[in-house]
Amino acid sequence: MIKPLAQDETFLRDVREAAGNESALQLWWLGQSGFLLQWRKWHLLIAPYLSDSLTRKYAGSDQPHVRMTERVGSPARLDFIDTITSSHSHTDHSGAETLRPIFSASPGARVIVAEANRDFVADRLGCSPSFPLGQDAGERAEIAGFRFTGVPAAHETVERDEAGRCRFLGFLIHAGDWALYHSGDTVPCRGLEEQLLRFSIDVAILPINGRSTARKVPGNLNGRQAAALARAVGARLAIPC
Secondary structure (H helix, E strand, O other): OEOOOOOOHHHHHHHHHHOOOOOOEEEEEEEOOEEEEEEOOEEEEEOOOOOOHHHHHOOOOOOOOOOOEOOOOOHHHOOOOOEEEEOOOOHHHHOHHHHHHHHHHOOOOEEEEEHHHHHHHHHHHOOOOOOOEEEOEOOEEEEOOEEEEEEEOOOOOOOEOOOOOEOOEEEEEEEOOEEEEEOOOOOOOOOHHHHHOOOOOOEEEEOOEOOEOOOOEOOOOEHHHHHHHHHHOOOOEEEEO
């Protein structure tokens, strides 16, 4: 298991010391698909998974879910979070053991989810359905210092609910003049490149784990597909996860 370069108090000190930089966009990988984004005084968590709930759930099964990395720290210590994104309802993107401690530590934080999954997320968190901010592909929202645009994602196919809303989303995130794209779990899908070309993307965060039919794991981009997508949409920097 990979040991993070910065962990626990070292990680928190690194975040605190980076705060206040008016020009830089700060980004930390939290393991899995999770990232912490810092812009000026605001902090955004993208798809955090900071528990071992799936390891316990699937222990001894034919679908083991063992973390690639040790946790950077406890979610209960993240008392500075303004916003969280959750691209879909899988536990490693919207797990209660991660999100509930964060909301306890940062009671003013909001979470943006796919509108199609809003009731599901509210039930998982034990909160009112009005608390998660639902978003669909093409819709825009602004929270704290960040602007969000929903982008369709296909965790094999583009799935929609009975109202036609996407169950899986990526997010185009603007912080000042910076534009960051986090695809969520996705494979290449029709129209994705064209939609992303409307934005001048500085950073594209893309999965590279492909698919594993033997482990019954739904599909994601593999390394070559992620690199091709990043190049096709003109991203200045591509970060694999």
